[in-house]
Amino acid sequence: xxxxxxxxxxxxxxxxxxxxxxxxxxxxxxxxxxxxxxxxxxxxxxxxxxxxxxxxxxxxxxxxxxxxxxxxxxxxxxxxxxxxxxxxxxxxxxxxxxxxxxxxxxxxxxxxxxxxxxxxxxxxxxxxxxxxxxxxxxxxxxxxxxxxxxxxxxxxxxxxxxxxxxxxxxxxxxxxxxxxxxxxxxxxxxxxxxxxxxxxxxxxxxxxxxxxxxxxxxxxxxxxxxxxxxxxxxxxxxxxxxxxxxxxxxxxxxxxxxxxxxxxxxxxxxxxxxxxxxxxxxxxxxxxxxxxxxxxxxxxxxxxxxxxxxxxxxxxxxxxxxxxxxxxxxxxxxxxxxxxxxxxxxxxxxxxxxxxxxxxxxxxxxxxxxxxxxxxxxxxxxxxxxxxxxxxxxxxxxxxxxxxxxxxxxxxxxxxxxxxxxxxxxxxxxxxxxxxxxxxxxxxxxxxxxxxxxxxxxxxxxxxxxxxxxxxxxxxxxxxxxxxxxxxxxxxxxxxxxxxxxxxxxxxxxxxxxxxxxxxxxxxxxxxxxxxxxxxxxxxxxxxxxxxxxxxxxxxxxxxxxxxxxxxxxxxxxxxxxxxxxxxxxxxxxxxxxxxxxxxxxxxxxxxxxxxxxxxxxxxxxxxxxxxxxxxxxxxxxxxxx
Amino acid sequence: xxxxxxxxxxxxxxxxxxxxxxxxxxxxxxxxxxxxxxxxxxxxxxxxxxxxxxxxxxxxxxxxxxxxxxxxxxxxxxxxxxxxxxxxxxxxxxxxxxxxxxxxxxxxxxxxxxxxxxxxxxxxxxxxxxxxxxxxxxxxxxxxxxxxxxxxxxxxxxxxxxxxxxxxxxxxxxxxxxxxxxxxxxxxxxxxxxxxxxxxxxxxxxxxxxx
Numbered sequence: 030x031x032x033x034x035x036x037x038x039x040x041x042x043x044x045x046x047x048x049x050x051x052x053x054x055x056x057x058x059x060x061x062x063x064x065x066x067x068x069x070x071x072x073x074x075x076x077x078x079x080x081x082x083x084x085x086x087x088x089x090x091x092x093x094x095x096x097x098x099x100x101x102x103x104x105x106x107x108x109x110x111x112x113x114x115x116x117x118x119x120x121x122x123x124x125x126x127x128x129x130x131x132x133x134x135x136x137x138x139x140x141x142x143x144x145x146x147x148x149x150x151x152x153x154x155x156x157x158x159x160x161x162x163x164x165x166x167x168x169x170x171x172x173x174x175x176x177x178x179x180x181x182x183x184x185x186x187x188x189x190x191x192x193x194x195x196x197x198x199x200x201x202x203x204x205x206x207x208x209x210x211x212x213x214x215x216x217x218x219x220x221x222x223x224x225x226x227x228x229x230x231x232x233x234x235x236x237x238x239x240x241x242x243x244x245x246x247x248x249x250x251x252x253x254x255x256x257x258x259x260x261x262x263x264x265x266x267x268x269x270x271x272x273x274x275x276x277x278x279x280x281x282x283x284x285x286x287x288x289x290x291x292x293x294x295x296x297x298x299x300x301x302x303x304x305x306x307x308x309x310x311x312x313x314x315x316x317x318x319x320x321x322x323x324x325x326x327x328x329x330x331x332x333x334x335x336x337x338x339x340x341x342x343x344x345x346x347x348x349x350x351x352x353x354x355x356x357x358x359x360x361x362x363x364x365x366x367x368x369x370x371x372x373x374x375x376x377x378x379x380x381x382x383x384x385x386x387x388x389x390x391x392x393x394x395x396x397x398x399x400x401x402x403x404x405x406x407x408x409x410x411x412x413x414x415x416x417x418x419x420x421x422x423x424x425x426x427x428x429x430x431x432x433x434x435x436x437x438x439x440x441x442x443x444x445x446x447x448x449x450x451x452x453x454x455x456x457x458x459x460x461x462x463x464x465x466x467x468x469x470x471x472x473x474x475x476x477x478x479x480x481x482x483x484x485x486x487x488x489x490x491x492x493x494x495x496x497x498x499x500x501x502x503x504x505x506x507x508x509x510x511x512x513x514x515x516x517x518x519x520x521x522x523x524x525x526x527x528x529x530x531x532x533x534x535x536x537x538x539x540x541x542x543x544x545x546x547x548x549x550x551x552x553x554x555x556x557x558x559x560x561x562x563x564x565x566x567x568x569x570x571x572x573x574x575x576x577x578x579x580x581x582x583x584x585x586x587x588x589x590x591x592x593x594x595x596x597x598x599x600x601x602x603x604x605x606x607x608x609x610x611x612x613x614x615x616x617x618x619x620x621x622x623x624x625x626x627x628x629x630x631x632x633x634x635x636x637x638x639x640x641x642x643x644x645x646x647x648x649x650x651x652x653x654x655x656x657x658x659x660x661x662x663x664x665x666x667x668x669x670x671x
Numbered sequence: 672x673x674x675x676x677x678x679x680x681x682x683x684x685x686x687x688x689x690x691x692x693x694x695x696x697x698x699x700x701x702x703x704x705x706x707x708x709x710x711x712x713x714x715x716x717x718x719x720x721x722x723x724x725x726x727x728x729x730x731x732x733x734x735x736x737x738x739x740x741x742x743x744x745x746x747x748x749x750x751x752x753x754x755x756x757x758x759x760x761x762x763x764x765x766x767x768x769x770x771x772x773x774x775x776x777x778x779x780x781x782x783x784x785x786x787x788x789x790x791x792x793x794x795x796x797x798x799x800x801x802x803x804x805x806x807x808x809x810x811x812x813x814x815x816x817x818x819x820x821x822x823x824x825x826x827x828x829x830x831x832x833x834x835x836x837x838x839x840x841x842x843x844x845x846x847x848x849x850x851x852x853x854x855x856x857x858x859x860x861x862x863x864x865x866x867x868x869x870x871x872x873x874x875x876x877x878x879x880x881x882x
Contacts, residue, residue: 104771106870107764109862129869354800373797375879379777380786380794 066210066218069094069256069515070202070248072195072236074163075286075319076113079202080512084219084520092263094516096509099205101144105130111145112509114201118159118194119147120179120186135208141189141197152346156182161287162194164424167225167232167313170617174235196239203243216244219519223511225290226252226310226534229592229616230648231665237647250646251518253511254281254292255307255529257470260514261505262527269527270303272502273466275452278308280464280499282436282483283511284471289314289432291439293462294529297452306450307531309443309462309594312614314435316427318473321397324430325352325388328396329370333386344384347372355388356397360476366390394478401430402482407437407461407490433486437461440490442595442611449597456496463496468505475507532564533642536599538613540589541576555589557605557613561640561648563597570641571601572653577637580652583630585622590665591615601640621652621663638663763872764863768809770876773801777876809862815855824851 065085071078082094098110105126119142121131131146133139142150151158159178166173176188189197199222206215222245224236233250240248251259258281262269273279277296283289291311297304326349330340340348348370355368367389374382411429429435440461447453447462455463467484474480480501488498506513521528538557561571580586591613593599605613623634636652639660643649650663769775778798783791806812815834818824826835828845834855837847866872 100865103864106867106872107864108867109864127869127871130867132867132869134865369793369796371793371796371800373774373794377777378781379774379797380781380783380790383790383793383797385793385796 066213067094067516067519068206068215068218068220069251069512069517069519070199070220070222071253071256071509071512071515072163072198072222072224073116073285073511074161074288074317075116077116077198077202078113078509078512079206080509080516081218082516082520084523092517092520094263094513096512097206097209099144099202100134100208101201101205102131102133102142102146103144104146104149108133109145114144114198115148116143116160116163116198117147117151118143118162118189118197119150119154120157120159120182120189121150122157125150133204135204139201141194143197143201153343155179157186159189159194161424162191162198164287164315165191166195166235167228168424173231192235192239195236196242199239199245200243203245216247219522220245220248221251221256221515221518222248223251223253223256223515225288225313226254226292226307227288227290227313229313230537231617233647234665237645249644251515252292252307252310252531252534254283254290254310254468254470255294255531256511256514256518257281257283257505258294258305258468258514258529259517259521260510261468261502263513263517264504264506273303275303276454277465278447278453278462279466279468279502280440280487281468281470282474283469284432284473285317286319286472287315287317289316289427289435291436293443293446293464295447295450295453297450303527305527305529307529307534308450309439309446310534311435311439312594314427314432315424316401316430316432316435318471320426320430321401321473322349322353322356324396324400325349325356325393328392329386329388333384338384340384343375344372352388356393357476359388359390359393360478397476398478398482402433402479402486403431404482404486404489405431405433405437407441407493409434410438411435433483436483436487437490440464445595445597456494459494459496461490461494463491463494464499465497466502467499468502470505470507470510472508530566532566533561533648534563535592535594536563536596537561537640537648538591538593538605539619539638540591541578554606557591557608559599559601559603559605560638560650561642562599562601563593565640565642567642567646568644570639572637572639573602574637574655575602577635577655578652579633580621580623580636582623582628582632582634583625585620587618587620588663589615590617590619617665619650619663619665621661623652623661636661760866760872761863763875764866765809767872767875768805768864769802772805773798775802809864810858811860812856813859815857816851818851818854820851820854822851823848 065083066081067084068079068081071080077099079097079099080094081097082092096112098112099114100108100110101114103109103111121142129137131138131142147158151160156179162178165171165178171177171191173191174193176190176193178188178191178194179186182188203215220240222236222240224233228236237248237250240246258279265272273296275296275298279294279296281290281292281294283291289311291314292307293309295306295308297306326345329348329352330345333340351370351372355370358368359365367387369385369387372384373379374384376382411427411431411434413428427435443462444455444459445462447455464487467487469480469483474483484499484501491498517526520526536559538559540555541558542555558573558576560573565571578586593608593613595612599605623636628634634654635656636654639651639653641649641651648665650665652661652663653659766776770777774794774797778794816824825846825848826837830845830847834857837849838852839849841847
C-alpha cells in the first residue's frame, strides 16, 4: 500500500522509501535489540516456507506467527517477494545471464540461483536444474555430500551435492531474514527446521549439518506431521481440548508436492491433563501432487496422440502446468465439467501454432480420484514389482500410485502401535489400527474431491469393523501449517502449551555375525543387536557394555544397520536371530575408523556401542573404549555409491 | 629655506610640471580603483556560480542573489503547469510481465485477419489466462462502486469527481441521481518486482535460442 500511495497520491506528504514493503513495515516495530523470535523453517521437497513469531510479545492466548515474504529472483533482473521459496537450484552457464542481472538485496552475485528463477530457467534447461534435493538426502546408497545433481547433467556442468543444495536453500532463507531483520541475527533466534517423520537418522543428521554450515548451529528438528498438528492446536486458540478426547488416535496425512508422510498421534490422559504421543510414522513414500499433475498431462498427451498430434518434451511440460491449473478449477467449481487446455507455440506467432485440447471432469476423477485414491480394502497392499536390474541413478519413486493402498499398509502394520497405552482400546477383531480423527496437510488435499474420497475410504474400512467413523479436524491451513507449527513449537519449548511426546520413531539395530561354525557356501548368519529402543526421548542415551567388539586401529569397520517401525518391545541389547522383511528395514551401513592418535596402527581396541538421542533430534552412535573411556563418533553419512 | 603658505583663495594662473604630475596621478589612481572594483565584481559572480555547481555553498548570499535575478527575469511569465511524467521502467516492466505470462505482445503484433475466429479464440485463451494471472499477482483490484450496474444511485454534494464520472444530461446541482452504467475499477495494491541495477527493462522478451 505504501508504494501505491507514493505513486498515486503524491500530494499527500508521505514519501515512503521506494523499497518499502508490507513485510518491512511490520519489522520496523520489532527492530529493537534483545527481541527473540521463534522461527520455523519448512524445508520442503518443492517449497520452503519461513514462519516466525515474536516470543517477547506473546501471551498464552495470542500467538500470531507471520510468514516471511522471501525476496527472490523470479527472472533475470527482477526480484519479487513471495511467501514460498521453490526448492530448486539452477547452475547457470557463465554466458547465460547478463552481468548484474542476478543480484539480490543482500548480494551482488549469488553463488547459486535458487527459488523461482531456478524453477523458471530450469523448466527450459532441465540439464542444469537441481530439484528434489531433499528426497536424495533420504536415498539409500548414494553419498549425499558427493556432487551428483543434476543426475542427467552432461560432464561439463559442475554438479552439486544434495547436501550443498539443502544448505543453499537455508542460506537464502538466512540472508533474506538478515536483510529484513538486521537487528535480530537468525543465529540468535530459536530456529526449528522440519523434516519428514520418515527421515532416517542419516538424513536428519545431514539436515542438521546443513543448518550448521550456514551458521544455524542452534537449530533443532521437528517432524512435519507433528508440526501440522501443532499448527492446528495453535489455530484453535486453546479450543483443541474440546475437539480431542482421551482415547483418540489422530491420523495425520500429509500429501505434499513430492512426498506422502503418515503419522499417528494418540491422545491420552495424565494427572487430569490431555497428553499427545506420536506413536507411529510411515515409510518414506515418494508420491505427491507433482505425480498427479504429470498423470493428467500424460492422459491428455495420449488423447492428442490418438488424433495424430505428436508432442515435444517442452509441450508436455507446458501441458503439466496447465493441467495443474485446470485440475484446481474443476475441483473448486462444481459447475464446470470441462476446461480447455492450450499450449502456446514457442515462437512469436501465437495464433497458428497453439495446440488446443480439453480436460474433462471425468478424466480428472478417473485419473486422480480412482488412480491415486482408489476404493480398496484395508487388506490390500501396494503393488511392488521387482526393480529392473539396470536402474539409472534416480530416486526410488513409489511404484504404486495408490495412496489409499499405502495408507492401508501403514495402518495394518501399526496395529499394535497403541498396545502399551491403557487409554486406547482397540477391539479384539480389529485388523488395523482404528484412527478416530484425521488431520490433513499439504496442498493436494485442498481439493475437496480428494479429501472426501480419502475420508470415504478410511471410513469404509472402519465401518466394516463396526468402528465409529473418523472425524476430520477442521481449520488447518494446508499450505503453511508446517512452518507455522514449527514456529509454535519454539514457543512450546519454552514450557507453554501442550507438547507432543514421541522420541525416536523406530528402534535401531546393528547387524553382527553370530558365533557358529562356518558352513561352506553359506554366508555367516547375521544377528540384529538392538542399540536404541523405540521412543527413545531426546537428551537420553543407552549403552551396551556387555557387547564388546574388537576394533582395529586405523582400519575402517562397517556395520549393517537396521531400523524397525513396529518392534516396540525390544530393549537395548536384545538380539534377534530371525525377522521378517516387513519388520526390519535395512538402512545404509554405518562406519567407524579409530584414529591413530597415541596408539599403534593394527592394535585391537575392545569397544562397546552407545546410542544417544540429542536435544536437536538426531541419533548419535558412539564407540566407547572399555579401558580408557575414549569415545569415537560412528558416522552415518558415509554412503558409498553403489 | 622655502616656506609654503596655505591660501585657498589663490587660483593657479599657470599649469606647471607639478600640476601635470598631480593630474596624472589622480587619473592613474581612479583607473586602478575602477579596475579593482570590476575584478571584485567579476570574481564574486564566478565564485557564486562555482559554489552552486559544487553544492557546497560556502556562502549562501551569492546563490540567493542569483535566484533573485532569475525571478525578476521570469516574473512576468505565469508559472507553467507541471504534468507528472510517468517513469518508463514501470510501464516496460508491466509489458514484460504481460508478455511473459500471457504472450501479450505476440498476440497484439500478429496479423489476425487471415485466421478464423476459432483459431483466434484458442490464442485468446492463452492471453486471457496469462493476463488474469499476471494482473492478479501484481495488482489488487476493487470496484469503485459496489452497487449492481444499471441500478439507480445518488451522488451527494461534494462527491469525488475523480472516482465517479458524470455523463449525459448534466444539469442542476448535487445531489445527482442517475443510473450506474459501469461500476469502475480501482487498484488498491501494487506488487511490482524490483529490478536489479543491470536489468534492461526495454527488453520485454529476450530472443530465445535453443542449443
